[in-house]
Amino acid sequence: MQQEVVLAMLAKEPTYGYELRARFRQALGPVGAELNAGQIYVTLTRLERAGLVSVTAEPGQTRPDRRVYELTAGGQQRVAAWLAEVAWPRPDLAEFHLKLIAAAAAGLADPVAIVDAQRRELLRRLRDVQRAALAEPGTSDAALLLEGIALRLQADLRWLEACERTWTTRRSES
């Protein structure tokens, strides 16, 4: 998993590891079922070593100390850069989905603006692919491959429409 995803899910407010895992469960449902706690803690340790997360121990009375994770200034910058990044064709729907959720939860960016940026990029690519496809004779093998790329891009664009609908509604309700 992308380190930035863990960072971004932490952006809302400092929290314990357990609560952070709950945020993932909430955001991913069954898709996150295979995400194990270890992965998140390993990533948190790496992020701490990289200076992107700071950890303070909160003394526990009956249990061992609880560790509270918080973004450093560097961590916040990294999250902002990741939110603004338009990444594709990595077929990582979960990463994009979490980007929208984290952006909205932490109030760091407008999810609808992120969707718009992604759509612009996908449409530019669809334009390129389509022009290449139209330039091929109908019998060419490449035309078939280009058709496949165009169809994938269309599917992603349709999902972006659904994202737009949902996040526009949520924005106007909040």
Next chain:
Amino acid sequence: MTLLSARRLSKSYGRGGGLVRAVDDVDLDVGAGETVAVMGPSGCGKSTLLHLLGGLDRPDSGEITLAGERVDQQGERGLARLRRDAVGFVFQAFYLMDELTAVENVELPALLAGRSPRAARGRALELLERTGLKDRARFLPSALSGGQRQRVAIARALANDPLLVLADEPTGNLDSAATLEVLRLFEGLHEAGQTLVVVTHDARIAATADRLITMRDGAFVDETRLTGGTSGSLARLAGLAGLDPEA
């Protein structure tokens, strides 16, 4: 050079609590030879915008100028002339005359504009050839496929060499193969320098545009050039990262 421009264009329907601002204070400039796509969810006002631009409907307020002429100040006769001579329309539902053959449908606007039957027929056949339907010229619309009907409708839209072609969901009723035919045709029009504004849900049609406008609740919320500046190579898009020097 700007061919079409709209300033502070507004149009509402209903009143009181039921008031819908279909087009809300919109500014738009379309250059000669440019293809502009307008996308947005159902009910965002994109069809209303197209109707205002083509003089099919009148704005509540705002200005529309086409090739230096004010569309919004025309009387009924002026609007009828504008719709016949200066603007070509393509609709989702084709709107061909069922009792006329393909070539008769295509030549109709030229005849209405006062061209000689000979000239109108010659031009219509030329347009049917351009749209790949010359051998279907004598067919009635009922004998044509959806994609062929839409190509006849596009040929008809071009009959009077319009300054501007306006298309409202031109592929909304078409399957994927027929969409591709219309797509090819639009690319060809674009290359020939035709100015085109197309309102669509279809990403493939939108992707033929130079510029894409996103509408929500009657207003433009996003505008972007689709030409130039793409970041991905085709190899990367196809998953051939190993062959791509950029990867």
